[in-house]
Amino acid sequence: MSKIKIFDTTLRDGEQSPGCSMNLREKLEVAKCLELLKVDVIEAGFAISSSGDFESISEIARAVKDCSVASLARATVKDIDCAWEAVKHAADPRIHLFIATSPLHMQYKLKMTPEQVLEQTAIMTAHAKKYVSNIEFSAEDATRSDVDFLCKVVDVAIQNGATVVNIPDTVGYTTPAEMQALIEILIARVPNADKVEFSVHCHNDLGMA
Template identity: 50%
Template sequence: MSSQSVQIFDTTLRDGEQVPGCKLNTKQKLVIAEQLDQLGVNVIEAGFPVSSPGDFNSVVEISRLVNNATVCGLTRAVKNDIKVAAEALQDAKYPRIHTGIGTSDSHIKHKFNSDRETILKRAYDAVTFAKSFVEDVEFYAEDAGRTDNEFLARVCEIAIKAGATVLNIPDTTGYCLPSEYGAKMKYLKENVKGIEKAILSCHCHNDLGLATANSIEGVINGARQIECTINGIGERAGNTALEEVVMILKQHPYLNLDTSIKTERLYGISQLVSENMGIYTQPNKAIVGANAFAHSSGIHQDGVIKNRATYEIIDPKDVGVTDSAIVLTARSGRAALAYRAKKVGYDLTKLQLDEVYANFLNFADRKKEIDDNDIHQIIETSKAYRQIISA
C-alpha cells in the first residue's frame, strides 16, 4: 500500500486563540503565521473575520503574507459572515471559506430552536453562497460527535451537492470514544453519496483527553485532514495537538499516512506560541514539554546512556530538541553521575565514582535537582578529589 498524505489544518490563530486571556495582536499573529507556513502546514485558519475589526485585519494581513499554505476564514451559516470572510481573504493565494452549522439534536433544539429540514436548507445555502466567492469551501457540522450518523450523512450529502470540498466532522464537546469517532468516519466514507468529491476532516476537542486518539482513529478510517493547534491549545481543555498527531503518523509508518510537516521545527514553534500567548506548557507535555526527553530515574538513565532507543522512541533532534537530558536527583544512579561528571570535565574511575557517589547522595537528599555547579562542589568535597586532580 502506498503512503497517503494527511493534510494538516492549523487553527492556532482561531480556535487556539479562544483561550481566555490569550488574545494576540496582528503583529504577533503574523509572526506565528509565517512560522506555520515554514513548518509546512497545509491550511492556516487565520481567524473569524466578522467577529471584530482586529480579526478582520489579521486575516487580511495573513492572506497577504502566506505563500504556501491555504488561508482560511471561519464563518457561521450567515450571509454577512461569509461575505466579510470573502473580503478578508481576497488577497490570499489559496483562499478557503470555512462555514457551517450545528447538526446535533441538542444544537438544533436548544441553540437554533429549529428542525432538521431547516438545518439542511441553511447548510446548503451557506455552502452555495460561499462557493460564489471561492472555489475551496469547507463545511463544518458542529457537534457532529453527538449527531446521529444517518442525519450527519444527509448533511454531508447536501454540503457536497452545494459544492463543499472539505467536510469537517467536529467532536465539538470532546465526547466521543476513539472507536466511536472512527466508526463515524467509516460510516460517512461508506454511506455518503459523492463522498469521493470531498475530503473528510477531523476536528477534535480534548475535554476527556481523547482529542489526539480520536483524530488518529479518524484518519485510519478515511479522514484525510486533521484540524489541530500548536501545543494543543484551545477552548476549555484544548484541541488536538499538532505535534502529537504529526509524530504519531511519523513514528508509525505502517499506517501508510504521512504529512508535509518539517518536524525539526516543532519545538521552536511550540516555544514561540507559548511565549506570545503567555500559556505555560506543562513539563510532561508529549513531544514539546520540558521533560519530554528528560530522564531522572537511575534505571532509565543507565539505559538511555547505553542506547538512547532503550527509553526514547523519538530522536530529540527530529523535533528540534538539542539532546536528551540526564537530570541528576536522589533517584539517579552511578552511570548518570559519571556521564554528567564527564560533561563538566571529570573522567572518574570506578573506585573514584563509588566515593563521589556517596557524597552525591547526601547532597541530592537536600536538593531537588543537581546542576553542573553542584557537581563541581560534590566532587571537590569528596575524599577522592586528590586522586581525581592528580590523575
C-alpha cells in the first residue's frame, strides 16, 4: 500500500485564522512539536510575504532535522528566489510554488491567457529546480479549472521538475467524491503521473470534515 504523507500547513495557512497569529518562539515550538509527531512536511510560511515570515522559515529550517521544510512561493522568480533563501539550511528543503488555473483567476487575478500560464508554469518550475529537487506544484483554484487544461498544466509542471502535484480546493466547495474523481482523472490522463506524488488541499466550508 502507498504511504499517505502528512503536509502540515499550520504555520502558513493555519496562521491566517483569526486569533492564530504566532511569534517566532511560538512558531519554533509548533515546528518542533510537528517534528515529534513525525509529519512529513512542514510548510513554515510564505517567505516573500513579510520579513517576519522569512525569519521564521529560516529559523525553522535550521531547527528541524527529521522532516521536510517548505516555503510557499508564487510562480515568479522573486518569490522562488526568496523561498530558497529561507529554506536552504533545511535538511530537506522544499519549494512549494503555485499558479492559478481556473478561468476566473487567470483572467481577473493573473490577467494571463491559458497559454501564458502554461509557459509560466514551465519556466518557474524549471527555475525552482535550479535550487531543489523537492518541488511541489499547486494549481490554485484547481477544482474550478477546466479539466483538460488542468491536465496540461500538471503535465508541464512534471516535465519541468515538479515531484509533488497539489490539487487545492481553494474556495472550499468540492465534495470528497468530486475530489476523488478529479484525482483519478489526473492520474489516468497525465503522462508520468505515476512518477510524482499527488496531494490535496481542502477546506471545510461544507462542514464534512
